[in-house]
Amino acid sequence: MPDPTRAARTSASDTAYALTKDLILTGRLPGGSLISEGEIAHRTHLSRTPVREAFLRLQSEDLLELHPKRGAVVVPVTPGEAEDVLELRQALESAAAARLAGRGLAPRHEAHLRELVDDQRARAAARDVEGFAEVDEEFHRAVVDASGNALSSKFYGTLTDRQRRMSVSALVPRPERLAVLADEHAELLGLLLDRDAAAFAVALAAHLTGTHQPGGAAGRDGGAA
The missing domain is CATH 1.20.120.530 (GntR ligand-binding domain-like)
Structure with missing residues (x-):
């Protein structure tokens, strides 16, 4: 039986992922910018947990570099x-x-x-x-x-x-x-x-x-x- 809680969390993570990725690809978050989970959580009206999951996905795509307790840095195109x-x-x-x-x-x-x-x-x-x-x-x-x-x-x-x-x-x-x-x-x-x-x-x-x-x-x- 599907877990509705997990499905909701996945949907929330997708929302945070889509917003953050769009900010990066459009240059509104240029390379070297520091972004926190709290900022994206505030923009999307989500908790930090799905935002953290979204950040991990973006790190795997080489778009973010995560720094514990500091936030994430947008990886520039060298x-x-x-x-x-x-x-x-x-x-x-x-x-x-x-x-x-x-x-x-x-x-x-x-x-x-x-x-x-x-x-x-x-x-x-x-x-x-x-x-x-x-x-x-x-x-x-x-x-x-x-x-x-x-x-x-x-x-x-x-x-x-x-x-x-x-x-x-x-x-x-x-x-x-x-x-x-x-x-x-x-x-x-x-x-x-x-x-x-x-x-x-x-x-x-x-x-x-x-x-x-x-x-x-x-x-x-x-x-x-």
Whole structure:
């Protein structure tokens, strides 16, 4: 027979987990921030027990570092980790483009990617950085999913949290660039439709470098993605 007390505690823990994770991924709790169980308990109107469980989950995901009697520190994305994420994204998305060059982009995937670009344009017009970053992640993940490589899709999914945090960090200082970024995504989609994997890889590299490496040409111009 199900234990209603345990079920309620699990639901409460999920609530605390979702709120805290959203605060981290959207940059409202930037790397290095100290957060206590009491603060989240107050925000969610919960006891500390489910919050503690939520913090343990976030620690296992390398988003929080727990310090007994002090609280938890948001783990920052280090420059080395960011470089690793970009390298993996370049490899996985370029491999997806190469596979799609052989088989073509299915109509349903094309329609989905076009919808995401339209969504990005709307969020750019509203200067909705958090929303744009979320749709940006979905767009790039959809490219990998469209290739039909289930292993690549599964692995790419493990980069989602880091990708969103990096994008928000890059976009917050320059929301005026969001419309340009939507155009870049439309260009990437066009290259997939042209089955030009080589040009896609080059455009993607410039897209990512301009976002996260200030020394790049696009970065000096204020690019982000």
